[in-house]
Amino acid sequence: MTVQVDIQTFPLFINGKWEPATGGETFDVHNPATGELVAKAAKASVEDVDKAVQAARDAFDKSDWKYMSPKDRSKVLNAIAHGIATNAEELVYLESISSGGTVRRIASNDILQMVDLFNTMAKFVLEYPFSETLPSPPFPGPAHNFVWREPIGVCAAITPWNMPMLIATWKIAPALAMGNTVVIKPASYTPLSTLKLAEIISQFVPSGVINVVTGAGAEVGEALVRHSKVDKVAFTGSTEVGRNIMSIASGTIKNTTLELGGKSPNIILEDADLDIAVPGSLFGVFLHSGQLCESGTRLFVPDKLYDQVVERLIALAETLKPGNPLDQQTEIGPVISRKQKETILSYIELGKQEGATLVCGGKEMTVSGCEGGHFIEPTIFTNVTNDMKIAREEIFGPVLSVIRYSDVEEAIAMANDSIYGLAAGIWTRDVNKAYAAARKLQAGIIWINDWHMLRNDAPFGGYKQSGIGREMGKHSLDAYTQLKHVHTSMVPELHKRSWYQILFSDSVQS
Secondary structure, three states: OOOOOOOEEEOEEEOOEEEOOOOOOEEEEEOOOOOOEEEEEEOOOHHHHHHHHHHHHHHHHHOOHHHOOHHHHHHHHHHHHHHHHHOHHHHHHHHHHHHOOOHHHHHHHHHHHHHHHHHHHHHHHHHOOOEEEEOOOOOOOOEEEEEEEEEOOEEEEEOOOOOHHHHHHHHHHHHHHOOOEEEEEOOOOOOHHHHHHHHHHHOOOOOOOEEEOOOOHHHHHHHHHHOOOOOEEEEEOOHHHHHHHHHHHHHHOOEEEEEOOOOOEEEEOOOOOHHHHHHHHHHHHHHHHHOOOOOOOEEEEEHHHHHHHHHHHHHHHOOOOEOOOOOOOOOEOOOOOHHHHHHHHHHHHHHHHHOOEEEEOOOEEOOOOOOOOOEEOOEEEEEEOOOOHHHHOOOOOOEEEEEEEOOHHHHHHHHHOOOEEOEEEEEOOOHHHHHHHHHHOOOOEEEEOOOOOOOOOOOEOOEEOOEEOOEOHHHHHHOOEEEEEEEEEOOOOHHHOHHHHHOOOHHHOO
């Protein structure tokens, strides 16, 4: 007997309402753990992008949203935080069935981070220097001067498939905190949780302040970036796509924030506590099956500890439990798609060809109850050199390259020898050694005896080709504002404005 399961279709979210795509088209959303169709989403067109941007433009230009007092805006942000917490169960489910993220991680980390982010922004907005009075200088004369920080306008947020709703909030929360309006384009693999998130937020803001358009990046994403009524673009994704977005945005001189790829170095020093460093290093690379931009995919180990560390890494990696992400016991979930799985497996084959030694994993997994899913064994390579492609290119999968070094300066030099500079880590019992190394490492965040620890009150972003700008923390608020200098002359008589003589003759003295 065949059981017919109704598949929900998710429309676009524009101007506070659910809207079908103009052309009536949809695309499929599959569960990467099972391969099953779990939903359909509206396939937006350029015309739909225009509608969403216009709704955001009208909400910015024609409502009082941007003029809301910090106190009232803080209340809105706290209310959104409460709304997310209230709807946590549905958000976790939608995120898991489309992204393959484990409910164990999403419920215990992502949701809590999202709630805390809005609460943190609610606090920041009360303290933010929206107006700054400048001192009255002796030259060019008495005047009252101040600087206003004003919202930048319509913000396009383009988000990835790995942690879609959490990363969406990194863009939405500061944008709303500063009085902007938002149009979000989630990855086509994972639109569901972002659509629900927008619906929650819409309860607390005027219509048009939050909008979601779903569809292909090449059509919908690029249309947003090109749009003349979009003032800012915030993108998280690959460096390759980031370059393209930066190029397109230059056509209208848009403000951009780009959080891009990484090949983050992780350095174990000789005095490290291996009982912490080994599981910490695996946590750094195998969380979400390695599909995190800041994953510590290059592990530098000193000669003295190399064999011991490798032995421990293998033993611990082999205990990780794969399974359905909806199962609380699952530790390793799937990768996002068949295409991504094939890309990762091709890198594993390349690693073998380059001369690295495969010591753990390296194969596709079949998981009971998830036979149609896209699972890859936690994979470890040894005898990797820093010039190999598996050590230089972002694989975005559960693949760790273990690289030998002789002294700390060599490890730091290899760590910095990369086009990326997103994150780096150091494991040591000596905090002074850690700080000395941290000074030399070229990365936007340095973890000491830890990994993946992002704070909502601290900036996150990369050096070099890992991006431009920062998200989270007070610094993220600046990126969603523009500066206005207001000058008021305090010189009442024209003839006392001596600087006018630069242009005029005695005629202004009479």
